[in-house]
Amino acid sequence: MEALFNWVHGTLGMHFYTLLMLAAGLVMLITGLLHQYKQNKRDKDFEESYGKEDK
Secondary structure, three states, X not given: OHHHHHHHHHHHOOOHXXXXXXXXXXXXXXXXXXXXXXXXXXXXXXXXXHOOOOO
16 A cells, blocks of 8 residues: 555656545536436426427
8 A cells, every 4th residue: 555655646746535536526517417417408308308498
């Protein structure tokens, strides 16, 4: 484990936990984008199925 810490710190110039936080942030970003894409598709399908109601 110490070798991995030294490699990340020496090669990338950042702390090991920073690398983990960047990976977690990337996963959250991808998940959010996929959710937005799927939600927009569900909204479009719903509007096509039921039509827009006039108020």
